[in-house]
Amino acid sequence: MSTQSDNPYIYADNAATTPLSPVAREAMLPFLGGTFGNPSGIHRVSREAAHALADIRARLARALGARDAGEIYLTSGGSESDNWVLRGAVRRFLDQHTADESHSPHPFVVTSAIEHHAILHCCEAMEHEGLATAIYLPVDAQGHVRAEDLERALAAHEGQVALVSVMLANNEIGTVEDIRELARIAHEHGIPFHTDAVQAVGHIPVDVRALGVDALSLSAHKFHGPRGVGLLYLREGFSIPPLIAGGAQERGERAGTENLAGAAGMTAALESALGGLENRMTRVAAQRDRLIRAVIDAVPDVKLTGDAGPDATRRLPSIASFICKDVDGELLVVLLDRAGVAAATGSACATGSTDPSHVILALGETDRRWNHGTLRLSLADDATASDIDALCERVPACILRARALSGTM
Secondary structure, three states: EEEEOOOOOEEEEEEOOOOOOOOOOOOOHHHHHHOOOOOOOOOHHHHHHHHHHHHHHHHHHHOOOOOOHHEEEEEHHHHHHHHHHHHHHHHHHHHHHHOOOOOOOOOEEEEEEOOOOHHHHHHHHHHHOOOOOEEEEOOOOOOEOHHHHHHHHHHHOOEEEEEEEOEOOOOOOEEOHHHHHHHHHHHHOOEEEEEEOOOOOOOOOOOHHOOOEEEEEEHHHHHHOOOOOOEEOOOOOOOOOOOOOOOOOOOOOOOOOHHHHHHHHHHHHHHHHHOOOOHHHHHHHHHHHHHHHHHHOOOOOOEEOOOOOOOOHHHHOEEEEEEEEEOOOHHHHHHHHHHEEEOOOHHHOOOOOOOOOOHHHOOOOOOOHOOOEEEEHHHHHOOOHHHHHHHHHHHHHHHHHHHHHOOOO
16 A cells, blocks of 8 residues: 555565555444443443444354354454463363372463564563463574474473464565464364464455364454454364453453454454455565566565565565675665565564564574564555556665665665
8 A cells, every 4th residue: 555646655574564444444433332332231232332242243154164153252452462372271271280299281372483472472471470481492594483382392291281373474574374283283182273363364264164263363454444343263162261350251262342343344354354355465576576586586585585485475475584794674664664674674673672583593594684684565555566666766875875784884
């Protein structure tokens, strides 16, 4: 998406957040006015809200391929959903083993080294609290979790693993994992499987039953829905304790008056994103590949990160990510902003930090001259040919400028 001017500003940071779509905004309006009731009440106004909530939940279930609307739990977004399933699975494991005092193993959570910080920091917190120990699976040079590494980890900790959690698509490099195979391996060991699908839903086909997962997280603002709302899919039969205590909302599993306006916007945005998805994936992937070729051909010492194979299903259609030798990534993003491009460094660093991205380090890129020059461009669904023309011109120029300036710092 770009603004209308002679030199349009191009927003190429859609992996961070997307603008609210008109269809989502329209779907929210009734719940910001007339249908304002609390679904937990029993009078007419509340009943109207409750009926609307039931419809929203059923539509979300259909969109994700769930068997039943009762498998959908509304949350405030991906971070809450991730924390709920991690902590809930550990508590579930401990509850299951409490009765057997002679054998009460310490729980482990198996995840990957390239997960979103909502997963990684929750694992770190649980370790600090003594609740569980995390096992971080390595990835290959393109960001894929290897099935044999998961098999090895589960065999080494048989009977001790509370949950396996591997993201469906990486938010920095766009690599798409083979979740179906990883979930199959976890289930062979009797272990539930969760996937953080925040970056994937609305951009590639996602069907919870086809994936074979027990739990899935998503966040509405990644596919043109409102911020502050998401969901956690929990397969029927896989129940976990609540993360938030209070009222009886979400069938007693997640307290807090439901955000009906947000849920309505999320539902409309998801249904809209799924319409014509295959054609949009093909079109955006072609634009992405054109941009990748332009950058690689124009600038020496730049590497594509993530899956580089010919199978477009192994990389998100919209994400082009690079590392640039002898370039300061934050400086590059500033220069791109001045040139009219919103991009991201992909780094986990906060202002003033010099740490490279944990994802890039996990790929094996340990050379400081390379791993500080990260760049992620995530294209809009409605990116035009002229947008791509501008990106193909501005991005290489800014990388070269950033390299020249970085050498003087």
